[in-house]
Amino acid sequence: xxxxxxxxxxxxxxxxxxxxxxxxxxxxxxxxxxxxxxxxxxxxxxxxxxxxxxxxxxxxxxxxxxxxxxxxxxxxxxxxxxxxxxxxxxxxxxxxxxxxxxxxxxxxxxxxxxxxxxxxxxxxxxxxxxxxxxxxxxxxxxxxxxxxxxxxxxxxxxxxxxxxxxxxxxxxxxxxxxxxxxxxxxxxxxxxxxxxxxxxxxxx
Numbered sequence: 001x002x003x004x005x006x007x008x009x010x011x012x013x014x015x016x017x018x019x020x021x022x023x024x025x026x027x028x029x030x031x032x033x034x035x036x037x038x039x040x041x042x043x044x045x046x047x048x049x050x051x052x053x054x055x056x057x058x059x060x061x062x063x064x065x066x067x068x069x070x071x072x073x074x075x076x077x078x079x080x081x082x083x084x085x086x087x088x089x090x091x092x093x094x095x096x097x098x099x100x101x102x103x104x105x106x107x108x109x110x111x112x113x114x115x116x117x118x119x120x121x122x123x124x125x126x127x128x129x130x131x132x133x134x135x136x137x138x139x140x141x142x143x144x145x146x147x148x149x150x151x152x153x154x155x156x157x158x159x160x161x162x163x164x165x166x167x168x169x170x171x172x173x174x175x176x177x178x179x180x181x182x183x184x185x186x187x188x189x190x191x192x193x194x195x196x197x198x199x200x201x202x203x204x
Contacts, residue, residue, distance in 0.1 A: 009122040010146050013096045014047030014054035015073065016040055017085045017140060018062070018103045032192060034106035034199050043101050044070055046110055050117050051099055055092075057085030080161040082140055083152065090149040097122065102140035104185040106195050112182045116143060121173035125151055128167055132180035137172055139163035141183060 018030035018040050030040040040056055047054045055073035056066055063072035075084040076091055082102070089098045099117070101108065120127045125148045128137035140163070144152075148170070155166045177183055186195045 009120070010095060010097045012051050012117070012143070013089070013093060013098055014044070014051035015057050015085060015089045015098050015100045016043040016047065016054065016103055017057045017082055017100060029186070030103040032106075032186075034195060038067065039103050039106060040070065041067060043103055043105070043108075046108060046113060047099060047101060049110065050113060052096075055089065057088065077156075080156070083156065083161045083163055086144060086163060087149075087152060087156070090144075090146070090152070094149050095146055097146060098144045100140060100142050100144060102185060104187060105141065105183070106186055106199060107182045107184050108141065109179075109182060112141075112177060112179060115178050116141065116175065119173070119175050124173045125170040126167055127173040127175065129177045129180075129183060130174050132177070132183055136164060137167040137174055138183055139167055140185075142167070 016030075030038065032039050035042045044054045044056065054071065056070045057073050057075065058066070060074040063074045066072050073085070073088060073092055076088045077084045080087070086098065086100060089100070099113070116127060116129065120143050122145055124145065126142050126144045128139065128142040130136070131138050148166070151170055152163070152166055160166070186192050
């Protein structure tokens with residue numbers, strides 16, 4: 001029965017969120033290098049084994065400067081933060097499920113993504129990890145099912161552009177990450193330097 005459900009799940013596409021303006025970092029977070037190449041390239045490579053296609057969510061003006069091999073998906077909903085990228089992905093393909101990962105997660109590994117995909121519940125709005133800091137879901141390492149698209153639009157219509165709020169108030173499959181430390185994001189120069197020191201010599 002489980003294999004039947006897996007075969008009949010909506011197809012999984014990948015989305016790397018890079019469109020946010022990095023005011024605290026003072027440089028584009030998606031261009032930082034922790035693993036020998038830009039973080040947007042690294043995140044796309046992490047997603048590739050699990051997804052039919054991987055797209056880079058970006059502002060329209062960023063699309064032309066993406067490195068070769070990356071497929072842009074420009075924001076069609078502007079100035080909504082991460083919600084812009086997620087909604088634009090569903091406008092591109094509303095019948096797919098979207099495995100969404102932010103570009104500022106240098107500790108994330110394929111093992112954690114494999115766990116997320118293996119425990120995906122396509123019958124719910126989304127499958128997400130619980131934040132190691134609180135009981136709330138992490139919206140930017142999440143599988144958003146097609147049924148989440150109208151839910152997100154409904155929240156937007158009510159004036160809410162926070163994906164986490166949508167997850168909290170919806171039928172979400174909530175998982176405990178096998179290694180919660182991998183869910184740490186890096187937002188400031190001090191955090192960037194600490195992450196590079198922890199990750200080793202390639203993180204330059």
